[in-house]
Amino acid sequence: MTDKIQNFKNAFSHTKIHLNNAGLAPISRAARDKIIYWGNRFYEEGFYTDLDYMNDVLFSRTKLAELIGTTKEEIAFFQSTASAVSQVCFHFPLDKHDEVIMWDQEYASHLYPWQEACKQSGAKLVLVPSEENLNTPYERILSAINEKTKVVAISWVQFQTGAMTNLEKLGQELKKRNIFFMVDAIQGLGLFPMKMKEWGISAIVGGSHKWLVSPVGVGFLALEMEFISKIKPHNVGAYTFGTCDDPTDLFCEPKRDALKYEAGSKQVLEITALGASVNFILETGVANIENEVIRLTKNFRLKLEENGYIIHSPYTLENHHSSIVNFQKKGLDNKLLALKLPCLYALRGPGVRLSAHAFNTDGEIEQVLSSLTT
Numbered sequence: 001m002t003d004k005i006q007n008f009k010n011a012f013s014h015t016k017i018h019l020n021n022a023g024l025a026p027i028s029r030a031a032r033d034k035i036i037y038w039g040n041r042f043y044e045e046g047f048y049t050d051l052d053y054m055n056d057v058l059f060s061r062t063k064l065a066e067l068i069g070t071t072k073e074e075i076a077f078f079q080s081t082a083s084a085v086s087q088v089c090f091h092f093p094l095d096k097h098d099e100v101i102m103w104d105q106e107y108a109s110h111l112y113p114w115q116e117a118c119k120q121s122g123a124k125l126v127l128v129p130s131e132e133n134l135n136t137p138y139e140r141i142l143s144a145i146n147e148k149t150k151v152v153a154i155s156w157v158q159f160q161t162g163a164m165t166n167l168e169k170l171g172q173e174l175k176k177r178n179i180f181f182m183v184d185a186i187q188g189l190g191l192f193p194m195k196m197k198e199w200g201i202s203a204i205v206g207g208s209h210k211w212l213v214s215p216v217g218v219g220f221l222a223l224e225m226e227f228i229s230k231i232k233p234h235n236v237g238a239y240t241f242g243t244c245d246d247p248t249d250l251f252c253e254p255k256r257d258a259l260k261y262e263a264g265s266k267q268v269l270e271i272t273a274l275g276a277s278v279n280f281i282l283e284t285g286v287a288n289i290e291n292e293v294i295r296l297t298k299n300f301r302l303k304l305e306e307n308g309y310i311i312h313s314p315y316t317l318e319n320h321h322s323s324i325v326n327f328q329k330k331g332l333d334n335k336l337l338a339l340k341l342p343c344l345y346a347l348r349g350p351g352v353r354l355s356a357h358a359f360n361t362d363g364e365i366e367q368v369l370s371s372l373t374t
């Protein structure tokens with residue numbers, strides 16, 4: 001194990017085994033320290049902190065942009081992934097001649113806003129069937145495209161089994177066809193390298209509380225500048241146009257970058273904690289985190305398979321590439337199976353979902369395995 005990964009593991013101190021990181025992960029020490037820092041400064045200094053906390057929010061924006069592979073001017077913070085999706089889909093120019101394509105297993109915070117936007121605009125929502133094992137190969141999305149397709153909106157990593165779609169290949173094809181490409185990246189960001197610009201992605205949405213090991217309560221949008229100029233703000237307030245110090249001006253124009261989507265005052269504690277965690281992830285190296293997560297989950301999966309468990313995975317053991325292991329025991333109800341576990345888990349799709357982060361240890365995995373195999 002590399003020093004960086006050992007250092008990553010040392011930066012967490014949750015007392016129980018946490019294997020529902022695809023649900024809600026514990027926060028890093030860097031995030032915890034940031035909250036304490038701002039808590040103390042707000043307590044002691046109040047509004048004297050104004051410029052400093054604004055700079056720290058800027059730091060979070062800059063680091064998130066770096067992680068995503070875009071510019072800080074194209075990042076906007078929201079309260080949830082659903083709000084970031086809503087910002088785009090309710091102001092995207094759609095009409096009854098258009099089609100929006102998604103996978104048939106998208107998470108509701110991504111699916112429902114697009115479904116509603118289609119209802120309101122008369123556009124058709126096309127749900128592309130996953131393969132039988134819930135695999136999501138990009139070729140299926142490509143074959144659903146026709147001249148009416150305006151938007152492809154998919155998750156990078158599916159929340160139930162960890163199925164991934166090749167964004168690079170899909171993005172290049174969609175760019176050629178001039179189709180808007182939105183990716184819900186919450187289940188992959190921080191875990192797998194992301195190159196938004198290079199891969200031709202128009203918009204990325206996500207949230208703070210999973211693989212980014214920060215407090216729940218921050219959603220974000222990265223939107224290509226070309227679309228920022230076309231998509232109007234969903235929420236409007238002082239910060240859409242300027243700052244709280246600007247006099248009211250009925251003729252003012254919205255800001256020209258993604259900041260126009262942040263209507264008012266922000267969740268400073270949560271956003272700065274997110275920035276601290278993202279910085280820590282960048283220092284650790286996303287590729288190092290990826291390797292460790294694959295190592296832990298592959299070992300876990302192998303032992304489950306050896307002990308007769310059914311693994312619901314779009315991957316074979318040889319090419320296993322997922323933080324999520326979804327499993328079942330023939331003849332045993334999933335709820336009863338889950339009761340054996342000494343860790344946090346989720347019941348998702350066909351089985352019990354466990355999802356390890358790089359802070360999990362071999363000892364924890366062994367403990368979980370022994371609860372399932374003895």
Ligand SMILES: Cc1ncc(COP(=O)(O)O)c(C=O)c1O
Nearest residue numbers: 080081082107109155159186207
């Ligand atoms: C794919 C996906 N998107 C989004 C979310 C979170 O959405 P929100 O931030 O709106 O609660 C989750 C998990 O909770 C998810 O698995």
